[in-house]
Amino acid sequence: MTSLRFVERLSDLVNGVEVILSDIWGVVHNGLESFPEACEALHTYRQRGGTVILITNAPRPADSVQRQLRKLGVADETYDAIVSSGDLTRNFVADHPGKKIFWIGPERDSSIHRGLDAVMTPLEQADYIICTGLFDDETESAEDYRAMLLQAREHRLPLVCANPDIVVERGDRLIYCAGAIAELYRELGGESIFYGKPHRPIYERAMALAAERRGQPTSLDRVLAIGDSVRTDLTGALGFGIDCLFLTRGIHSEEFEGIDQLDAASVKELFGHPPRALMRELRW
Structure with missing residues (x-):
């Protein structure tokens, strides 16, 4: 080399x-x-x-x-x-019509559900999870979701990760992304499905x-x-x-x-x- x-x-x-x-x-x-x-x-x-x-x-x-x-x-x-x-995550949702979704992510990502027959439910009633990011990426990290993810694992819920990035730049800072949550879920024994690079x-x-x-x-x-x-x-x-x-x-x-x-x-x-x-x- x-x-x-x-x-x-x-x-x-x-x-x-x-x-x-x-x-x-x-x-x-x-x-x-x-x-x-x-x-x-x-x-x-x-x-x-x-x-x-x-x-x-x-x-x-x-x-x-x-x-x-x-x-x-x-x-x-x-x-x-x-x-x-x-877009690829939207294709997954479209291919699973009528399934109940628990969504993890900020309100600014709501366009991912636009025009789809997406049924949003609490975690306990969901068929799978869509994760687009953290609820508050200014203050939270993946560790804040550990208890939630343990609960999801007990329900054997697949987690569909709409952003495999762990961190990205925001100005001169690094902020956590959906990939950080999905990787933690996988470490905990849950099933994470990744779309994107x-x-x-x-x-x-x-x-x-x-x-x-x-x-x-x-x-x-x-x-x-x-x-x-x-x-x-x-x-x-x-x-x-x-x-x-x-x-x-x-x-x-x-x-x-x-x-x-x-x-x-x-x-x-x-x-x-x-x-x-x-x-x-x-x-x-």
Whole structure:
């Protein structure tokens, strides 16, 4: 294994790349503001004939994600389409009509149930759990849900996780996500079903949308993923068989502070299998 260097520009990596599958949170915005250089990089890539599919673990439908992007100043021209873990979770609900759901998550995620025949009940009456996040991610952690999860385990309720992220950035802070609750439930012996990265269905859907835009399927050796999470973005890309550009300014920023090059031992410790390249933040 050789050392892993930082690159300065996306333009240095996309020769022969026809499709980019880009993370959103941590790549084009931090939850409070967008990153203009990142948006411009993806827009420029599209102008030169590339296709950009945004893939996100947001527990909301793609149209809700798009509205958030617009509010943060991310232009529609930045990308071709959006695939969200929220959409995949909605498909699960639609495939289980009439089942009773106990929902864990903040009110802002209510769009995940929009237009579905979703029957909300207390935990004791539920057939399964949908988890989109914490009720209050400003103050809570997964441990606050331990008693609830133990009760769910006793009822043998599957937990459908609509956002496999453990943490994401919100400004300069890290906040817990649905993945933290789902992982704790699994540790406690409960059944957790994950939609979103690093799991294969979100990549399959993204590639299907790319094929629609381009008029034909794209070979995986001409696809590049971009993200800032080892657990979701890098692991998901490698598991799907595509290269990954890893951004270090996101949730792993402290681990990369002051580093310009990683030796083989550090690469193995941080990544296991390395990404194609490192970049601090996305720019053309």
